[in-house]
Amino acid sequence: MKSLLKIVLLGFSLCLIWQSAVYFLALPHYLLPSPMDVGNKVTERSDLLWLHAKVTCLEILLGLLLGLILGLISALLLALSKWLRSLLLPLLVISQAIPVFAIAPLLVVWFGYGMASKIAMTILIIYFPVTAACYDGLRNTPKAWLELAQTMQISPWSMLFKVRLPSALPSLASGLRIAVSIAPIGAVVGEWVGSSQGLGYLMLHANARMQVDLMFAALLVLLVVTLCLYFIVDKLLNLWLPWASHLR
Numbered sequence: 182m183k184s185l186l187k188i189v190l191l192g193f194s195l196c197l198i199w200q201s202a203v204y205f206l207a208l209p210h211y212l213l214p215s216p217m218d219v220g221n222k223v224t225e226r227s228d229l230l231w232l233h234a235k236v237t238c239l240e241i242l243l244g245l246l247l248g249l250i251l252g253l254i255s256a257l258l259l260a261l262s263k264w265l266r267s268l269l270l271p272l273l274v275i276s277q278a279i280p281v282f283a284i285a286p287l288l289v290v291w292f293g294y295g296m297a298s299k300i301a302m303t304i305l306i307i308y309f310p311v312t313a314a315c316y317d318g319l320r321n322t323p324k325a326w327l328e329l330a331q332t333m334q335i336s337p338w339s340m341l342f343k344v345r346l347p348s349a350l351p352s353l354a355s356g357l358r359i360a361v362s363i364a365p366i367g368a369v370v371g372e373w374v375g376s377s378q379g380l381g382y383l384m385l386h387a388n389a390r391m392q393v394d395l396m397f398a399a400l401l402v403l404l405v406v407t408l409c410l411y412f413i414v415d416k417l418l419n420l421w422l423p424w425a426s427h428l429r
Contacts, residue, residue, distance in 0.1 A: 222394040233379050237365070237381065244364055245307065249360070251308060251311075253312075253315055255273070257315075259316045260316060276305070281305065284302070285298075285373075288305075294376060298375070299376065306363055310360050311353070314355050315356060318349025322345045357414060365403055372385075380399045
């Protein structure tokens, strides 16, 4: 509740500064609409915004789910085998060396203008933080846990899934929090490159028609969606991993 109150107060302060800048600098509507104009546009075009927001939310959720699964599997493979680690780690670094804007057109060519290319972009943008965070947790298992498991002579697979993976869950949770924050970027970038629906498409469409207030309204909806998704995931992780703060 305190975090929500802080966000509300911060948002109110930013809106006040924004409104003051528009008023005192006499900025034209097409350059920077006022918060009042953006709020009115959200109310007037709520049906349109909701229609496109549903598409973007579905892309984000599917991308998060598939990206989490892929990142977890990759982290387990990295921790399981030195040979796989020597093969996958360079690919993991390369995946971050190529700008996402350069890959987005290729994904549209490969997967089409539908939802698949946006989900693929979302997966690509969250793959590294999820994999890196989980792998870091897997290779930093407390020594006491490992020594106890070795005295019990458990198999490498049991060591991985019953000792190292539970220890890595807090790190994986941190990676997931980062992924939730940046996943909307992947979906919107994919929609910018090629789409017929979604908040990113609506932003481009509104910008081309000089409907700056509608563009800001779509951006505001995306911001609210991202904040809600982050706090929901954070709350669920705190409920599922109440012991995370006591592992280190």
